[in-house]
Amino acid sequence: MRAQVFHRWIGAALCLSLGWWMWRGLIVSADPSLFGPAAYYVANTASDTGASNIVAAILFDYRGFDTFGEATVIYTTVCGVAMLFAKRRLRRSSWGLSPIVKRGMGMMVPFILVYASSIVIMGHITPGGGFQGGAVFATVTVLFCVIYGSKFEASRISPKVKEVIESSGALLFAAVGLWGLAEGAGFLANLDAGFSSGPIGSLFSGGAIPLLNIAVGMKVGAGLSTLFYSMIKILEDPAEGPPPEV
Amino acid sequence: MNPVLAVVAPLSVGFLVPLVHIFKKRHTGMSVIISAGICSVVSAVVALSGWDGVAVTMGGWTPELGISLMVDRLSGAFLLLAATGFPISLACSMESFGYSPWRFYVLFFLSWGAVNGIILTGDLFNMFVFFEIFSVAAYLMVSYPPRSWQAVEASFKYLIFGTVGAMFLLLGIAYSFMATGQLNLGILSQMMASVPPVTLSVIGGCLVVGLFVKSGTAPTHFWLPDAHSSAQTSVSALLSGVLVKVSVYALIRLSFLLFFPVMREVFSVILFLGTLSVILGHLMAFQQEDIKRLLAYSTVAQIGTILIGVGCASSFGVSAAVYHCFNHMTAKMGLFLVAGALAEDRASRDISHMSGLWAHRPLFVAAFALFAVSLAGIPPFSGFMSKWLLLLASTKEGHIVPALAIVAGTVVSSAYYLKVLRAFFSPSETPVPHRRPRPVSGRLVALLSVLCVLLAAAPFIPGASSVLFSVGDSAVDGASYRDVVLGK
């Protein structure tokens, strides 16, 4: 007990001194204007990429390689968690909620799907994009599990289909990048590689950015759903049987 | 050849393996082998074609706007190290796991791509992203097969330490972005002179702490012995041989580019912690009864030895450190392969149970002796050559204590390797229960022994030694890095 208190004091002292050291290292520039690459991005995104969301343009065009890596981190995690929980059959861990909730969910699903797709394909115009939309796609499968019982979703969409979607999303991303390389404009080049851009602010603008958003959306949607199902697989059977059908 | 291919090729293979497994299950093994060959050749060609400095920027932007990839002699050397180590480990995994664990091979190729990415990238934030891919894949490879709870626990520990390291790395990147607004390493190296010293110390502290945690240097090494000893043989060999070196590469690259002209204190810290790791690693290795833990603690000590070379802050020191990286890779991979095979034969990793193995597998034990002697630093083997160069480098800069630590480490490591070898050579009544033939491992060990002997001769070949010393020059020379990346 005494040692534990001592340990805490040491930890607190360490953290406080670390914080003080970092606080002293702060720089607040007096000149509130953009400089460096940021100024260029703000001034030239429209003409360079055709996207109206500057953050999306940086994520998928100027610094698209980061996004490629970031999507790969999710891919790695999903693959690994599936490996950790491999070789276990999905057991039924719940029977779902009442018929009213099931019916209500059934009516909501199309809207959620439309919402998710709109987030994905309009990522270059409005805040949003592949990651956010993919996460919304994955919530649909989570809702399926909560409301219809744990076996429903796995019986409708087999894990193999999800894996195919996930891997093809990743390959689509790499293929768009290599297309730019083949055109001689560099990996993940956008307008230079011949992707055409419509008028700024329309759906078909931004060159390859919508394509990359779709690729990331496939990867993240299928990936997060696989992640969820790999973890839910190990839950135990409920003791009682199915609820009586009404 | 365009450097980006060395990153994209292994990653694409990682994305393709699941599809091959689902649609053409029979061809999984063959396609993995072929694509490993392709990736290895691609990395080697990128390393050699970019030997005199090649840089490309993604998407055709200028280096300031996009992400640059850059090959020079230092990154070329580490790229070659990865291109040698990964196929060896893959061949060993194929032998022990077969073709069925395709998810493991996915992780393997993803980590390969990420390693190449860390080595090639010329952008600070991009380096962090690749560090995370590489770390996540490494945590997961440690915990393969997931049945073994020790491996799961070791990789959880690795994950906690690795993520804390990543957070410090990210905070360092955030501070350097706050101070300069730039991310390209070439531009950053110019702008570091204008950053106030207090901020510079925070940037340096955070980046160096993050990389120390990731590379398993002394005060933060707790994850390394567990992770390296609990993993499967081929994964341990990969971790000790290649993956730890990548963090060392990042440390060399960042410390020389960002802090060499403006803040020499970083190198004193590296030197101090390197010395501490040498002492602590060797002493802990001496106490171990488990052969793989012994080798893992020896890795801590060898990382410290490499860091002493880096901490000398001279071109000669870096060359010696890179040379020691290669020697450590060949010898430690060989040691892990032999120790894994022998421990599996005995069904125990305890050194006291390892008696009578000389009669059982004489060639493996002979190879173990060669690697051990080389790593301990007995002349005229390869470890002695690099340690000698490290000693010269550190005494030339006036650092006597690190040099003494290296010498003392040699004595201690000879003692513990002799302890292992005595167990191997002592006779035993109990016959060895398992006699699984290991043709692939045998050939890999033979290959590694040949490499080990060749590396010992490298400093005496005039061409090879000048190549070696030019590696150090390219690491220290920030101006030539800027010329290549910024295209002047």
Next chain:
Amino acid sequence: MIHVSYGCAIAIFCIGLYTLITKRNLFKTVIGLSIMEGGVLLFMVASGFIPEAGPPLLPMVGGSVNPLPHTFPLTAIVIGASDVALALAYIIKIHRHYGTVDVDKIRGLRG
């Protein structure tokens, strides 16, 4: 004013580190990691702030804040989420073996 944001970010980072150092529960360790990550992300976003500027969306009214620090957290959030997911998966595995999430009772690899 921006000092407050920076100060909060640093404080959150240190609170996360303190949690990580002192707590003996595996879940709390992972929570500590998440808190640390939140601190770093807040720091990044704060470093792009410009007074009286709008979001970086076209068409732009007035000035815009620095868009670059908005992209780093997007990338880093995803990476942090992957790390946390993996950590939780490991905790599930460890809990199935030991039946506890207390570090003091999990001594498989100590010593």
